[in-house]
Amino acid sequence: MKRPHVVIIGCGFGGLEAARALRDAAVDITLIDRTNHHLFQPLLYQVATAGLSAPSIAAPARFLFRKQRNVTTLLGDVVDIDVAARAVQLENGERIAYDQLIVASGATHSYFGNDPWAAHAPGLKTLEDAFEIRRRVLLAFEHAERETDTVAREPWLTFAVIGAGPTGVEMAGTMAEIARHTLPEEFRRIDSRKARILLVEGGERVLQAFPLRLSERAKDQLTSLGVEVLTSHKVTEIDSDGIRVNVNGVEQMIACKTIVWAAGVAASPLGRLLARACALPAGSIDRAGRIAVEPDLTLAGHPEISVVGDLATALSYEKNGETKPVPGVSPAAKQMGRIAAKNILARIAGRTTQPFRYTDYGSLATIGRKSAVVDVPVPLFGHLRFSGYFAWLFWLFVHVYFLIGFRNRFIVLMDWAWSYMTFNRTARVVAGTEKFEPATASQKAKP
Amino acid sequence: MKRPHVVIIGCGFGGLEAARALRDAAVDITLIDRTNHHLFQPLLYQVATAGLSAPSIAAPARFLFRKQRNVTTLLGDVVDIDVAARAVQLENGERIAYDQLIVASGATHSYFGNDPWAAHAPGLKTLEDAFEIRRRVLLAFEHAERETDTVAREPWLTFAVIGAGPTGVEMAGTMAEIARHTLPEEFRRIDSRKARILLVEGGERVLQAFPLRLSERAKDQLTSLGVEVLTSHKVTEIDSDGIRVNVNGVEQMIACKTIVWAAGVAASPLGRLLARACALPAGSIDRAGRIAVEPDLTLAGHPEISVVGDLATALSYEKNGETKPVPGVSPAAKQMGRIAAKNILARIAGRTTQPFRYTDYGSLATIGRKSAVVDVPVPLFGHLRFSGYFAWLFWLFVHVYFLIGFRNRFIVLMDWAWSYMTFNRTARVVAGTEKFEPATASQKAKP
Numbered sequence: 001m002k003r004p005h006v007v008i009i010g011c012g013f014g015g016l017e018a019a020r021a022l023r024d025a026a027v028d029i030t031l032i033d034r035t036n037h038h039l040f041q042p043l044l045y046q047v048a049t050a051g052l053s054a055p056s057i058a059a060p061a062r063f064l065f066r067k068q069r070n071v072t073t074l075l076g077d078v079v080d081i082d083v084a085a086r087a088v089q090l091e092n093g094e095r096i097a098y099d100q101l102i103v104a105s106g107a108t109h110s111y112f113g114n115d116p117w118a119a120h121a122p123g124l125k126t127l128e129d130a131f132e133i134r135r136r137v138l139l140a141f142e143h144a145e146r147e148t149d150t151v152a153r154e155p156w157l158t159f160a161v162i163g164a165g166p167t168g169v170e171m172a173g174t175m176a177e178i179a180r181h182t183l184p185e186e187f188r189r190i191d192s193r194k195a196r197i198l199l200v201e202g203g204e205r206v207l208q209a210f211p212l213r214l215s216e217r218a219k220d221q222l223t224s225l226g227v228e229v230l231t232s233h234k235v236t237e238i239d240s241d242g243i244r245v246n247v248n249g250v251e252q253m254i255a256c257k258t259i260v261w262a263a264g265v266a267a268s269p270l271g272r273l274l275a276r277a278c279a280l281p282a283g284s285i286d287r288a289g290r291i292a293v294e295p296d297l298t299l300a301g302h303p304e305i306s307v308v309g310d311l312a313t314a315l316s317y318e319k320n321g322e323t324k325p326v327p328g329v330s331p332a333a334k335q336m337g338r339i340a341a342k343n344i345l346a347r348i349a350g351r352t353t354q355p356f357r358y359t360d361y362g363s364l365a366t367i368g369r370k371s372a373v374v375d376v377p378v379p380l381f382g383h384l385r386f387s388g389y390f391a392w393l394f395w396l397f398v399h400v401y402f403l404i405g406f407r408n409r410f411i412v413l414m415d416w417a418w419s420y421m422t423f424n425r426t427a428r429v430v431a432g433t434e435k436f437e438p439a440t441a442s443q444k445a446k447p
Numbered sequence: 448m449k450r451p452h453v454v455i456i457g458c459g460f461g462g463l464e465a466a467r468a469l470r471d472a473a474v475d476i477t478l479i480d481r482t483n484h485h486l487f488q489p490l491l492y493q494v495a496t497a498g499l500s501a502p503s504i505a506a507p508a509r510f511l512f513r514k515q516r517n518v519t520t521l522l523g524d525v526v527d528i529d530v531a532a533r534a535v536q537l538e539n540g541e542r543i544a545y546d547q548l549i550v551a552s553g554a555t556h557s558y559f560g561n562d563p564w565a566a567h568a569p570g571l572k573t574l575e576d577a578f579e580i581r582r583r584v585l586l587a588f589e590h591a592e593r594e595t596d597t598v599a600r601e602p603w604l605t606f607a608v609i610g611a612g613p614t615g616v617e618m619a620g621t622m623a624e625i626a627r628h629t630l631p632e633e634f635r636r637i638d639s640r641k642a643r644i645l646l647v648e649g650g651e652r653v654l655q656a657f658p659l660r661l662s663e664r665a666k667d668q669l670t671s672l673g674v675e676v677l678t679s680h681k682v683t684e685i686d687s688d689g690i691r692v693n694v695n696g697v698e699q700m701i702a703c704k705t706i707v708w709a710a711g712v713a714a715s716p717l718g719r720l721l722a723r724a725c726a727l728p729a730g731s732i733d734r735a736g737r738i739a740v741e742p743d744l745t746l747a748g749h750p751e752i753s754v755v756g757d758l759a760t761a762l763s764y765e766k767n768g769e770t771k772p773v774p775g776v777s778p779a780a781k782q783m784g785r786i787a788a789k790n791i792l793a794r795i796a797g798r799t800t801q802p803f804r805y806t807d808y809g810s811l812a813t814i815g816r817k818s819a820v821v822d823v824p825v826p827l828f829g830h831l832r833f834s835g836y837f838a839w840l841f842w843l844f845v846h847v848y849f850l851i852g853f854r855n856r857f858i859v860l861m862d863w864a865w866s867y868m869t870f871n872r873t874a875r876v877v878a879g880t881e882k883f884e885p886a887t888a889s890q891k892a893k894p
Binding site for chain 1: 875877
């Protein structure tokens, strides 16, 4: 008897976990991803800020599954899903038939309809993005050292991070660390400590998903690292000269050459494609392009298609008596991947599927050297909330623990121990000789 | 009194060593390089074959000179040298005046007038080159796994390295190791062990700079690693389908999608520019574009301009009673850098300069896991020549010892210990989603 064929699109946390959960199942799995690697996205900001090299946080997908013989890994880009014929189509026209499909193609950043901003303010979702941001940050200091006119030099030494969620906070904190501690000895004409790092947030506080008290602690820690925290600053324009912000109705211009976008995400276009193909009702796609799933993570009328991770929506859980949406974090994607895999096995065996229930293990955000905020639910106790040095150690432990593969964990710890002692950041090498021209920079990364 | 201004172009082994030798001198130094890093080129093939990540073999130039306060590092591209006015001109028109100039801009690869070959057969001189080769090698296996037609699959599993000098031998040996040991478990449709690795050499033997016996040992070791050594195969054409070779007058076509060029070098264009500007006689530039220097490494009639490293020629030394040209290796570049710096100080002090004398510390080439060849002159003894495991350990020790910066040495050793035990190569991550299309690939690297 032919074994059921499970196709998984995407090798992020959701897709990886689903494939792993099918480890001992009598199914054949084809895992398709546009890149050749699984990326540990929570540490991507470390690559963007030259603290870690790419191999420390990314491992080839086929390496991770080398011993799981029921997985075939393909490097490919899914451009269409033929729901009626049960086949996915790759970029070169190749069609791959499936019995069960798990769509885990995740999210990218969104400029809320202002796509021209992308050229001036790259986001941080892929390794390419991280290389591009690293290149811009490092070359901005090089430009400042070359620039002899002190007025023209200012924008090269002004860095704006837009969006004060966990990624924005991590980026701003680490960039301040670089300017204050890593670079000062290395330049002769500029004082890198005078670089301005702006964290620009439209809302009223940083880390809005965290409780108010931790938000305030985070802001204090950022400020003491040298970050200028600009809350209630709504960005209205981004171009090659800098950003325009609206502060309580007043427009201001901030001249800066290096801008990082950490403000919005949009789901993979496969969500809209599936909604059309499955003839889902109009409200099935939310503003961010995520697709509504049934409680068991399948699509209405299509029990053979599951959607997991950042592409899925309409899931909620109880927190402190309130109903909240499941957050777009890696533990949620992994939990969904596991349940989708279990439900596939249940359907194959003729059993009923189980609904997805999100288990909240808490939220962590690091701010920079030695500071972080932690909000962890403790059964029968409530919430454990703390910040500062121990929060940072906790954050470090959790992130290194969940890194895929022993070798990476070890090298990451070594790299960090070294950075911690010396303030040095070792991955500061920019390949290539092209000059940094933000006005004409394409969205394409040139690491 | 104004301190003399020494401008050094290029931060390779020659330029780096010159700047270091001026550590305690009462001069101001401006070090200009097109990249932001010093590259340890002898290990570049390890980046191209995913054994090491870029930061392990490259360190930011300004980091290396952070404590040497008389050095200002500039990221810039020298496009002209105004010999009469004593100034170099950068790509943006900026002019930097010098009292003493050291030109150490090195060499790149040369296609002997067949520039269209570059798109199909990248060379290996910069980090960008290494990323591009790594991308092509890794994606070729991905293509082969995707390709369902077994005939169309063959060229994706055929890899040609052109040129059997040290770089070509290292590349071919390591690629065979990858195909035989690193990848086999990871693919489901192809058997990576069946990949053909061809080492194509126009001459009669591999490693022609080595004694005949070591050449033969190297060939044996390559063969036992699974490399097909094709000596006396002259490449006459390279295109997107593969290479055409002439074997004793008979033309053959070899179909292959991945080609690495390790056959020829050409000096930086600054050599020709200087020869014109200094009105040197016609014979001052050799076929590879290198410029003839005086015994003290200066240009005739221009004692304020020194040329060191791969850009300099017309230097020779005695070896076994024969007069041989100084080889284009890093110890030679470093020795020249030191002498050029000393001679600058001598001229400033009104002393006479000393001629450059090359000290030959021997030649090393590694072939792959556990094999290498070593040829070291021993005073009063002759030559110590050996190959195999101990030669490999010797090679390893020398290369790790000369790596710049303690952290790099340590991480490289860790990475190697890990690879050695597991056969894994950790830097196998390719950023980006673009497909590998050798026919249309530009020369520009997209790592």
